Amino acid sequence: MFVTLNNGVKMPQLGFGVWQVQDGEQVTEAVKKALEIGYRSIDTAAVYKNEAGVGAAIREAGIPREELFITTKVWNSDQGYEETLKAFDVSLEKLGLDYVDLYLVHWPTPAQDKYVDTYRALEKLYKDGKVRAIGVCNFHIHHLERLMAECEVKPVLNQVECHPFLSQEELRAFCAKHDIFVEAWSPLMQGGDVLNHEVIVALGEKYGKTPAQVIIRWHLQNNVIVIPKSVTPSRIEENFGVFDFGLTAEDMSVINKLNENRRKGPDPEDFNVL
Numbered sequence: 001m002f003v004t005l006n007n008g009v010k011m012p013q014l015g016f017g018v019w020q021v022q023d024g025e026q027v028t029e030a031v032k033k034a035l036e037i038g039y040r041s042i043d044t045a046a047v048y049k050n051e052a053g054v055g056a057a058i059r060e061a062g063i064p065r066e067e068l069f070i071t072t073k074v075w076n077s078d079q080g081y082e083e084t085l086k087a088f089d090v091s092l093e094k095l096g097l098d099y100v101d102l103y104l105v106h107w108p109t110p111a112q113d114k115y116v117d118t119y120r121a122l123e124k125l126y127k128d129g130k131v132r133a134i135g136v137c138n139f140h141i142h143h144l145e146r147l148m149a150e151c152e153v154k155p156v157l158n159q160v161e162c163h164p165f166l167s168q169e170e171l172r173a174f175c176a177k178h179d180i181f182v183e184a185w186s187p188l189m190q191g192g193d194v195l196n197h198e199v200i201v202a203l204g205e206k207y208g209k210t211p212a213q214v215i216i217r218w219h220l221q222n223n224v225i226v227i228p229k230s231v232t233p234s235r236i237e238e239n240f241g242v243f244d245f246g247l248t249a250e251d252m253s254v255i256n257k258l259n260e261n262r263r264k265g266p267d268p269e270d271f272n273v274l
Helices: 025-037 051-061 081-095 115-127 141-150 169-177 198-207 211-221 233-240 249-256
Strands: 002-004 010-012 041-043 069-074 102-105 134-137 157-161 181-185
Touching: 025 041, 025 051, 025 233, 041 051, 051 069, 051 081, 069 081, 069 115, 081 115, 102 115, 102 157, 115 134, 115 141, 134 141, 141 169, 157 169, 169 181, 198 211, 198 249, 211 233, 211 249
Parallel strands: 041 069, 069 102, 102 134, 134 157, 157 181
Antiparallel strands: 002 010
């Protein structure tokens, strides 16, 4: 299942995240397993410190590069125009790739007020053909509005925390209006209590699916790109088994009503860690 980004590039709607996966054998084996199962989109970041292991997995898997969609991100301490260009070169070298498919600003870090200059560096990388698409992570509506007012290339997506307890309805509506996809990190609330909620459990029983599969399916049917993470082979496979059933409109409505605007991670308005 693919989505078409606003610049015409196609991206798998279900990808594989590697946040908190240790570099070296652990991340390499996890990514190889994901690729073996059928994932073709891998999401990493400079701050995850596992780009080298991801790159090793890509080489060892032997899948043609054009069939893969690789995302990485510039970290807060490397924000700024020149700094971002240098950080990108470091990431590219660690990955062992000639280009990345998607490069993202990891956080707006408003206290720095560098995200516009940082994004302008992404625009240069895009125009130079070093990345196929550019976007952002953890941007609120007003951050996106400023970016679109001051920059030339519209972000293709905004990767944010999103799950049934934080459904991001207002942000998703804004992004949809402007042809910007929302991509969910922490789509399963990092294994949080959303997986045990009676509504989710009951829907899993209804369809013979796990709670995680129900939530991933909910994301997909909300037109959200989703990147669940796991290092457990059985769960990596389980998370991919979501294309043989569908939730009804009533099911979707019931899950949508679970929203509590409850974050597992930090609020981007206050997150300025370098």
